[in-house]
Amino acid sequence: MSKRNHMNILASLALRMMAAQFNLRPSLRAYLKSTDGWTNFTIGLKTETETVEQAIVFHDGRVRVVKKIPGNADAVMRFINDDVLKEIVKITPNEMLNLVLKNKIILEGNMAYLQAFNFFISLIMGKKHQKMLDKIRREEMKTRKEEYGTEDTGLSEEIKSRSEYRMKATAEHDAGVRYLEDPYLSEYSVDDFPRIKRLLDEHLSIKPEISSERPRLLTRWYRENGFEVDKEGNPWFPELRQAHAYNYVMENKKPVIRPESLIAGTCAPEDVAVMIYPDTTGTMIWGELGSIDKRFLNPCTISKKTVEELHDIYPFWAKRITREWVRSKYEYPLCQKIDERAVASFNFKTVSMSHIIPDLPTIVNEGTHSIMERIRRQMDTLQESETDQLDTLQSMIICLEGLNTYAGNLAGEALRLSESEEDPKRVEELKTLHKICLRVPAHPARDIDEAVNAFWIFWVGLVMENNNISLSPGRLDQLFQPFFEKGMEQLSTSEEKQAFTEHVIELFCFYFIRNAEHQNLVPDVANYLFSGSHAETAITVGGVTPDGKDAVNDMTYILLKVTEMLTMRDPNMNARFKVGVNSDTYLKRLCEVNFITVATPSMHGDDAVMEALSQNAEKIEDIRDWAATGCVEITISGKQGNHAGATSINMVAGLEMALNNGYHPLMNWHLGPETGRIENDDFTSFDEFFDAFAAQTKFIIDQTVLFNNMAAEAYAYLRPTPYLSAAIQGTIEKGKDVTNGGAIYNTSGTFNIGLSDVVDSMMVIKKLVFEEKRITMQELKRAVDSNFENHAALHTMVMNKVPRFGSGSDEAVEMANRVASLIHTCYKSTKNFRGGDYTVGFWSVAQHSAYGALSGAIPSGRVAYDPFTPGLTPHPSASMNFLDNIRDVARMNPHYMDNNIAFNVRLVPAEQDSHEKTVDTMFSYVKTYFEQGGMQMQFNIVKSAILKDAMVNPDNYKNLLVRISGYNAYFIHLSRDMQLEIINRAEFGI
Numbered sequence: 001m002s003k004r005n006h007m008n009i010l011a012s013l014a015l016r017m018m019a020a021q022f023n024l025r026p027s028l029r030a031y032l033k034s035t036d037g038w039t040n041f042t043i044g045l046k047t048e049t050e051t052v053e054q055a056i057v058f059h060d061g062r063v064r065v066v067k068k069i070p071g072n073a074d075a076v077m078r079f080i081n082d083d084v085l086k087e088i089v090k091i092t093p094n095e096m097l098n099l100v101l102k103n104k105i106i107l108e109g110n111m112a113y114l115q116a117f118n119f120f121i122s123l124i125m126g127k128k129h130q131k132m133l134d135k136i137r138r139e140e141m142k143t144r145k146e147e148y149g150t151e152d153t154g155l156s157e158e159i160k161s162r163s164e165y166r167m168k169a170t171a172e173h174d175a176g177v178r179y180l181e182d183p184y185l186s187e188y189s190v191d192d193f194p195r196i197k198r199l200l201d202e203h204l205s206i207k208p209e210i211s212s213e214r215p216r217l218l219t220r221w222y223r224e225n226g227f228e229v230d231k232e233g234n235p236w237f238p239e240l241r242q243a244h245a246y247n248y249v250m251e252n253k254k255p256v257i258r259p260e261s262l263i264a265g266t267c268a269p270e271d272v273a274v275m276i277y278p279d280t281t282g283t284m285i286w287g288e289l290g291s292i293d294k295r296f297l298n299p300c301t302i303s304k305k306t307v308e309e310l311h312d313i314y315p316f317w318a319k320r321i322t323r324e325w326v327r328s329k330y331e332y333p334l335c336q337k338i339d340e341r342a343v344a345s346f347n348f349k350t351v352s353m354s355h356i357i358p359d360l361p362t363i364v365n366e367g368t369h370s371i372m373e374r375i376r377r378q379m380d381t382l383q384e385s386e387t388d389q390l391d392t393l394q395s396m397i398i399c400l401e402g403l404n405t406y407a408g409n410l411a412g413e414a415l416r417l418s419e420s421e422e423d424p425k426r427v428e429e430l431k432t433l434h435k436i437c438l439r440v441p442a443h444p445a446r447d448i449d450e451a452v453n454a455f456w457i458f459w460v461g462l463v464m465e466n467n468n469i470s471l472s473p474g475r476l477d478q479l480f481q482p483f484f485e486k487g488m489e490q491l492s493t494s495e496e497k498q499a500f501t502e503h504v505i506e507l508f509c510f511y512f513i514r515n516a517e518h519q520n521l522v523p524d525v526a527n528y529l530f531s532g533s534h535a536e537t538a539i540t541v542g543g544v545t546p547d548g549k550d551a552v553n554d555m556t557y558i559l560l561k562v563t564e565m566l567t568m569r570d571p572n573m574n575a576r577f578k579v580g581v582n583s584d585t586y587l588k589r590l591c592e593v594n595f596i597t598v599a600t601p602s603m604h605g606d607d608a609v610m611e612a613l614s615q616n617a618e619k620i621e622d623i624r625d626w627a628a629t630g631c632v633e634i635t636i637s638g639k640q641g642n643h644a645g646a647t648s649i650n651m652v653a654g655l656e657m658a659l660n661n662g663y664h665p666l667m668n669w670h671l672g673p674e675t676g677r678i679e680n681d682d683f684t685s686f687d688e689f690f691d692a693f694a695a696q697t698k699f700i701i702d703q704t705v706l707f708n709n710m711a712a713e714a715y716a717y718l719r720p721t722p723y724l725s726a727a728i729q730g731t732i733e734k735g736k737d738v739t740n741g742g743a744i745y746n747t748s749g750t751f752n753i754g755l756s757d758v759v760d761s762m763m764v765i766k767k768l769v770f771e772e773k774r775i776t777m778q779e780l781k782r783a784v785d786s787n788f789e790n791h792a793a794l795h796t797m798v799m800n801k802v803p804r805f806g807s808g809s810d811e812a813v814e815m816a817n818r819v820a821s822l823i824h825t826c827y828k829s830t831k832n833f834r835g836g837d838y839t840v841g842f843w844s845v846a847q848h849s850a851y852g853a854l855s856g857a858i859p860s861g862r863v864a865y866d867p868f869t870p871g872l873t874p875h876p877s878a879s880m881n882f883l884d885n886i887r888d889v890a891r892m893n894p895h896y897m898d899n900n901i902a903f904n905v906r907l908v909p910a911e912q913d914s915h916e917k918t919v920d921t922m923f924s925y926v927k928t929y930f931e932q933g934g935m936q937m938q939f940n941i942v943k944s945a946i947l948k949d950a951m952v953n954p955d956n957y958k959n960l961l962v963r964i965s966g967y968n969a970y971f972i973h974l975s976r977d978m979q980l981e982i983i984n985r986a987e988f989g990i
Contacts, residue, residue, distance in 0.1 A: 003050040007082045011045060012065060014089075015056045019063035021124055028123060032061050034315040035223065041113040041318075044069030044076035048668075051082055056117075075109030075117075080668070092132045097525045101853065103341060103666055110327070111284065111340075112318040118287025119311065126290050137296055140976070141952075148948035155949045156956035159942070162596045163189060163564065165915050173583035176481070176553035179488045179497065183557040184589055188505065190565040195260045196509040200566060203272065204958045208519050209301040210285075210292065211268035212309045213253060214464060215278045219313045221248040227320060237388070239720045239737050243395035246465055246723055250402035253464065255409040257417060257433060260426070263510045264410040264433050264453055265460045267468070267518035274300050274519050276310065277467050278317040279719060281351050284523040286314050297527040298973055322350040325714035326707070334671075335707035338700075343667050343854045344653035345704040346847070348645050349711035352467030353719070353739060355630045355645040355749060357474040358727035359638030364454045364479060367443040368400040371726055378732050389735025392742075395722035396732070403461040403723070404442050410457065411437035448483035452507055455479070456514060458727070465723045468520050470630030470645055472538040473571075474637040477555040478545070484555050501558075508562045516570045527975055536572050536967050540627035542586060543576025543606050548624060550578075552586045563600060564593045567959050569968040573601035574628035576609075579930050584923070591922035595915070598942050599961040600968055602632060603926055604900070608935035609634055612894040616747055616837060631966025632843055632900040632936055633749050639729045641738040641834065644749030644841075644899055647708045650851040651754040651823070652858060652868065654697035655761055658689065659781060662696065665856055672696045678781045686770040689777075690762065694822050701826040705838065708748060712833035716740050739834075746836030749899040752823050753844040753851050756869040756878075759805045759816045760860035764798045766815070774801075780859055787857045787864045799861040799877060806874020808884040813891045820896040841899030842872040844965040846974075849981050867981040870965035871902030876986035882907075885986075886925065890932035897935060902965040906940045906982075909990045921990045938963045940982065947971060947983050 022028045032039055044055040046069060055069045069076060079085040084104045088096050099105045107114060122129065166186040171177035190197045222245060229235055256266040267273060276282045285292060289307045292300050318324070326336055339347050348354075362371065375393050382389050411434050418430035432449070439446075440454035455473070462471055473479075484504060491497050520535050541556045563573045575590045576582075590603055610623050613634050617623050622636050629635040633644030654672075657664055662672035675692035676682035683689045716739040725731040725738045736742030768774045775794060783791035803809030805816045820842065827838035844851075852867035860875070862868075869875050872892065874885050882905070889903050905925075909918045922939065929937055940962050950957040954972035962971045962982055971979065 005051045007085060008052045011052050011054045015054055015065045018124060019056060019065055022063045029061060031123065032058060034312045036316055039315045041074040042070055043117045044073040047079045047081060047085060049081050052085060074113045078106040080104050092129050103343060110318060110324055112286065115283055115286035119289055122290040129291060130294055133294055144952050148952050155946050159598060159960065167592055169585050173585050174552050175550055178485060178554060180554050180557055185557060185561040188561065193506050193509060196506060199513050203513055203516060206272045207301050208272045208274045209270040210306050211270050211273040211275060212306045213268050215276045215282060215313050216309055217249045217252050218245055219316055221245045237391045238717050239392045239395035239722045242720050243398035243722045247398050247402035249464055250406040250461060253406060255413040257413055261510050262429060262507050263456050263514050264414060264437050265457050267460055267463045272517050274521055275468050276521060278313055280321060280467055281521060283314045283317060285521060288524060295524055297975060298522055320718060322711050322714045322718060325718060326710045330710055335703040338671065338703050339707050341667055343650065344700050345647060345649045347647045347704060347707050347711055349708050349715060352469045353643055353715060353721055354467055354469040354471055355633055355643050356641060357472050357627055357629050357635050357637045358724060359729055360455055360473055360479055363441055363458045363727055364445050364451050367441055368404055369442050372397050372400050375732055392735050392737055396726040399723035400726055407437050407441060407457050448480060448487055448504060451480060451483045452511060456511060461723060463518060465721055468518050468535045470536045472629035474627035475540050477541045477553055477559055478551060481553045481555045504558055505561060508558060509566060512562055512566050512568055512571060516568055535570050536630050537570050538572045538574055538628045538630055540574045540576060542582060544578045544581055544624050546621040546625045550581050552582055560589060560593050564596050567597045567961055569961060569970055572968055574604060575601040576604050576606050577930055578606035587927060588919055588923045591926060592919045594939050595918055595941050597961055599940050599963040602938040604936050605930040605934050608894040608933055612898040615898055616839060617745060631845060632902055633841060634900050636745055639743060640745040641728055641743030642747040642749055646748040646750060647704045648751045648753060648847055649700050649704055651752055651758045652855045654693055654700055655758050655858060656856060657696040658693040666854055672699045678777050683777060686766045689765060697822060698826045705830045709833045741834035746834040747839050748832040749839045749841060750827060751841040751843050753848050754868040755819060755842050755872055756805050756875050757858060757860055757862055759812065759819055760875060761858045762815050763812055764802050764859040767802050784857045784859060795861055798859060804875055804878040806878030806885045806888045808879060808887060813888050817893050820892065824896040839899035840897060842897060843900060843902035844870050846964050846978055848965060849978050870904050873904040882988040886929045890929055890934040894935055901936050903937045904963060904965060905937060906985045906987050907990055908943045908987050913990050918990055944983050951979055
């Protein structure tokens with residue numbers, strides 16, 4: 001008997017009205033066609049209660065509605081009940097995304113076509129949605145002022161005043177610092193560099209603009225030359241296909257030299273550009289093309305022309321992206337269905353082959369001509385039958401030729417600008433850039449200006465091939481120190497040396513600003529999943545050299561000075577510290593920069609990191625040359641194809657499934673193995689329950705690894721990276737692209753979220769249920785299932801009577817290592833698509849908030865939908881003593897954490913604490929932590945009152961930095977939930 005009701009009739013009526021609009025209005029019907037022809041797809045809508053089933057079919061320029069969802073529907077929207085279906089009529093598209101995140105709407109199938117459907121709806125409902133968005137914005141700001149408004153108008157000045165006083169030092173304990181008398185460079189502020197200050201102010205004020213240059217050029221080449229087959233109908237070899245397309249893009253991309261800049265080239269023509277990659281994730285904003293400039297979080301400018309271009313481009317790519325390739329080849333596997341619910345895991349291989357550090361020293365010191373010659377010599381050693389290797393190597397040459405052409409175009413642009421420039425000083429700068437671009441990156445750089453431009457031009461090329469997400473340059477202080485020394489050696493007077501130092505500071509300020517001008521695509525759903533996360537270009541300074549000596553040098557301190565002066569979220573500054581090798585002077589400087597900027601750099605203990613990394617690398621020289629990429633991920637510079645942020649899991653999901661015999665409550669899905677029912681008293685010991693958790697966790701990890709390997713296979717076919725491969729060691733000798741395992745080291749990185757929440761829950765179960773027998777497992781589960789409502793006494797008990805991780809408890813630390821060991825063992829029992837290991841990290845981007853919003857209450861006492869603790873940070877309730885936190889985190893076994901951790905700390909100086917006292921106290925904490933074996937630590941040095949004021953008065957805090965879980969973000973760009981999560985973190989006094 002049919003369960004259809006009146007909602008089915010209403011849904012059909014709404015869809016038929018939409019169909020009529022597109023069939024009868026030529027202006028709307030025009031949107032159904034692209035350069036490739038009519039855009040054909042089918043979207044189904046149904047309720048889980050079977051009360052509604054309808055489908056809308058777009059075919060050859062006509063739109064019709066059918067009562068049954070066809071078996072070949074491209075995508076289906078499943079609503080958990082009629083109420084959710086009713087709700088979508090009254091809410092904005094971004095509010096509908098919230099229902100998707102909460103699994104009240106389940107999306108299955110081609111996400112690109114779902115976004116196209118949303119775009120078509122916006123063409124009809126756009127004005128109504130805008131009014132709704134405007135109302136939401138007004139109500140949100142009103143609520144913020146009522147809840148967090150303050151009359152303390154001096155709060156914003158408190159942060160700015162930190163840079164007015166700057167400490168001084170000498171370099172007597174830094175053997176590598178040869179020329180800086182005061183390595184802290186305390187005499188300089190951004191006010192000493194007027195054009196940098198002007199450019200910084202402009203950068204912070206400009207709204208990012210969606211750029212169509214890359215997708216337009218890339219798609220044009222593929223439409224003319226084919227994707228699966230070439231013009232003659234022959235199958236393309238993927239690397240050659242990509243190389244020719246890349247060469248075309250670089251030859252035809254607009255050469256731009258920004259006014260006043262000492263660095264040539266930009267990633268896009270726009271002043272601050274949002275890069276679009278339709279070949280991976282670009283279609284995710286298809287539905288937002290008409291509203292992305294109006295949304296509440298991180299709005300972007302978009303021109304009408306760009307809207308039209310992208311809407312024409314997206315149909316070409318709708319079935320040529322990673323998820324759709326996997327869905328088609330593997331018939332929509334279970335692992336993909338789990339991933340697309342975004343509750344238990346989320347895969348980033350579908351987004352990019354990012355989180356990697358290229359071999360920049362070879363690019364800068366040898367040049368592309370030398371690399372091309374080396375490739376040709378390798379080709380001469382191969383047989384004609386070794387076509388795959390020959391074609392792969394040829395593809396690298398084609399890409400480097402494209403880069404050299406682009407550099408030549410920049411040289412021409414510099415000369416053209418110099419001929420029309422009136423300022424004599426600027427004329428000379430442009431003529432110098434003309435000469436530089438004629439030389440590099442084709443030939444070895446001879447001075448620091450050539451070196452920085454060679455690096456940057458190469459980087460522009462990298463971003464044109466690969467998504468601009470967490471590609472990182474690595475150890476820039478080591479790369480540029482020889483050029484700094486060479487420049488200094490040619491000078492004789494102190495005045496000349498001071499002028500050169502100022503020039504280098506300004507040069508790297510330009511680099512920082514250039515780097516921040518390209519921003520990654522953030523669909524509105526990502527504002528909530530990965531709040532505030534952007535390109536995350538990680539720079540690493542300090543530590544030791546490959547031969548084990550102190551690596552801190554003049555450029556280390558110059559890069560820290562630039563970081564202090566600009567206070568930008570990108571690049572993401574990371575600093576290594578080797579106990580017994582690096583100086584206290586250096587560590588204090590790291591702490592001072594962190595205090596002035598509030599949240600950067602992130603600091604890493606070399607001893608723990610290198611111990612962790614030793615399981616993934618053979619040579620000690622390689623291990624010592626590690627750098628961070630993305631957030632905090634450990635990478636061997638120039639040798640490791642690791643995509644260190646490949647996939648994440650929600651560790652609490654495994655706990656919830658263990659509590660429910662494999663069933664996940666929010667997903668309403670029995671997806672895991674049956675491991676025991678609490679209601680049947682199936683668990684007679686803690687170890688039995690832990691084994692159940694282990695089984696559920698292994699199931700989730702196995703599924704996410706399976707999907708990641710499928711996505712990697714798809715990526716190697718759809719988007720091999722011959723340009724990047726030319727700059728990774730091992731690929732030329734093997735004749736293999738990075739995506740096929742060409743690098744010397746081939747790992748995939750994971751990050752695992754909710755460790756403290758799981759550990760604290762396990763301690764509750766172990767202590768209160770099985771050891772002390774104060775409650776039964778059934779009583780605990782009833783309390784958890786009810787979100788602790790009507791169980792106040794039990795909630796108080798679990799929050800206060802059990803030692804937590806971070807409390808100084810040996811037993812809690814033992815439990816934390818037991819859980820971490822489990823995760824490590826699960827991953828190490830698998831291999832990635834390229835035959836390498838998976839590495840294990842405990843950091844969370846912003847997904848501790850997103851996953852928390854998708855998880856119910858747990859035995860630790862955390863209530864439903866609250867954020868998890870970020871990274872490897874203890875819960876705020878663990879201890880009032882920060883030293884307890886330090887000791888416990890430092891006692892984690894590095895072997896289980898070979899993709900690093902994020903230990904988040906919020907310190908708040910008292911009003912009477914001086915600049916020096918604050919820095920000295922931070923220094924003592926950090927050094928103690930590293931001496932005890934700590935791996936990573938990051939600070940937010942800001943009080944809650946300032947953060948609350950920023951929620952109400954965002955214009956006063958444009959560059960207020962905060963650390964989320966590994967990366968920097970501007971606080972005002974975060975979602976409200978993420979802002980509150982930071983405010984609610986444990987706050988320790990100095």
